[in-house]
Amino acid sequence: MTLPEEEESPFDYTAAMADKHQRAHSIGSPKVILAGSSNAAFNLNSEMIQNEFGIPVVNTAIILSFGLDFMLNEIEDLVDEGDVVFLFFTYYVDLEGLYDSKKNVASYYPRAENYFRTDLRKEVSSHVRSTQGNTWNWIYTNLLGRERQIFEMDEFTAVYKRENFNHFGDFTGHHSMQGKPQLDQRGIIEYMYWGDGIRRLNRFYAEMEKREVSVFYVYTAYPFSEFEKNSEVLEAIHQDMTDGLHFPVLGRPDTFLFEDEYFFDTVYHLTQEGARKRTETLIDLIYDQRQVNSELDILFRNQGVEDRP
DSSP states (O other): OOOOSSOOOSOOGGGHHHHHHHHHHHHOSSOEEEEESHHHHHHOOHHHHHHHHOSOEEEOOOOGGGOHHHHHHHHHHHOOTTOEEEEEEOTTOOSSOOHHHHHHHHHHOGGGGGGSOOOHHHHHHHHHHHHHHHHHHHIIIIIIOSOOOOSOOOTTGGGOOGGGBOTTSOBOTTTTSOOOSSOBSOSOOOOOOOHHHHHHHHHHHHHHHHTTOEEEEEEOOEEHHHHHHHHHHHHHHHHHHHHHOSSOEESOTTTTEEOGGGBSSBTTOBOHHHHHHHHHHHHHHHHHHTTTOGGGHHHHHHHTOOOOO
């Protein structure tokens, strides 16, 4: 019996990139692009933003493991003159990300190969792991007579599917569920200067400026309970970001704080109600910051939306 060449994951979560890009191209420009890691996929209600400002919105966020460089390259491929990009990242995003994660999404959406460099050494390692996995699959199926369990699946991980993104690109598959009793990714954040990330974001902004695309950085949602033990580090991070970035930072690390009950499975993923509250806060922040940040005027100019009374 011939072994298959690649071991397939039961999760097609990252395949949603194809659907998100289809929407981005179909709505044209100007548009709002909500970009970043999975915190943005889970934590925003794009329809609320579109209805508020009267401008088409697409949420391109999928997963942190793509790495900062990949995610910014992806946005550069999607934008056109007049677009507005909001960047939502958790703290200290790795520039390179995980090679297998990038290869995985490229297997669903070949255009993604343009967002990272092929690494022959990593290609070989990836192929070896895949071959080993398929060998074990064959042994379990043909010699042991049972299915090999590769992934630990529970009610929380089971929702991570392509079909659970809505047509705006928001992740909604968990909206009927209660959050985990114990949220993942709790802990102390160790301070470091994120110089490589800040420099990469500034290079991205320089390219966007040439193409007349507006860019704003927005902090992730976070539980009050975690903020209390990390407040000094997060304040230092905020200082680094405001001092180092060449484009506007909207709000602070404590702008989007919520009680634990509004989080789903990790300290960065909100429930449906949490996403609604977070989006309301973002909309209010845009109105407030418009007074001191003229770059936000493009949102209002494109739609003809006036200041709130």
